[in-house]
Amino acid sequence: MRPLAELPDEEARAIGIVLFDLDDTVLTHGRLTREAYGAICDLADAGLDLVAVTGRPAGWGEIIARQWPVLAVVAENGAAILRREHGGVARLVQDPTAKVRLAPLVSAVLGAFPDVELADDNAARLTDVAFDIGERRKLPRERVEALRAFVLGQGARATMSSVHLHASFEGDDKASGALRVLLLLRRLDAGAARARAVFVGDSENDAACFACFRTTVGVANVAPWVGRLTVPPRYVTEAPMGAGFAQLARRLLSARSGAGTAEAVRT
Ligand SMILES: [Mg+2]
DSSP states (O other), X not given: OEEGGGSOHHHHHTOOEEEEOXXXXXXXXXXXXXXXXXXXXXXXXTTOEEEEEOSSOHHHHHHHHHHSSOSEXXXXXXXXXXXXXXXXXXXXXXXXXXXXXXXXXXXXXXXXXXXXXXXXXXXXXXSEEEEESSSSSOOOHHHHHXXXXXXXXXXXXXXXXXSEEEEESOOOXXXXXXXXXXXXXXXXXXXXXXXXXXXXXXXXXXXXXXXXXXEEEEOGGGGGGGGGOSSOOSEEOSSOHHHHHHHHXXXXXXXXXXXXXXXXXXX
């Protein structure tokens, strides 16, 4: 990983789409700071497309799609897409029956792991189930690994963020969900999307996006996860979480304003 300051101006200026993770990337310990939300507004005001790409529920995505200046939200690690449409929110869900099919797995997990609790956002989920590994209380690493192995043994996928372990029968990941949004809403094929988007994230469930996109950034707190990522982010911010996201926003906007100055000089 290189410091964000080494992101070349030309590469920064080519970015028209910002794909961002929520927990521990834009959100700081679960809270949206004035600085981070200001950065989102600054990027949107400059004409960039913003897409939240999160493991959080479709129900959270619906609110963000309604209220924030974003093109769309990819929720539940790629399985649900929410976007504002005709004053409401359109939902694109790969398999609406997916959550029902997970019920036996949930019973099996809670029976085998008395120390594991469901995350408190499951009521808003449509396609997956989330177990709390670090949000309300921290589950020891060896228990997290045992839980992951158990979920995989049930034939489900297991995806981990800094706060949750998700179980799902869906085949999507954050990268496939983000690419689907850009194809549907901006008519960009995968090659064009990879060239025009930056992805910023912090942990293991961001691995697919770190591997997929050309310009990738980790906020500083990505460091402990790097050993678990097959492809680490290319750049890393100095600051963690929301402050790191704001650094990326400033870097993109300064490169664009620099281009504007050069254009003005030429004309
Ligand atoms: Mg995260």
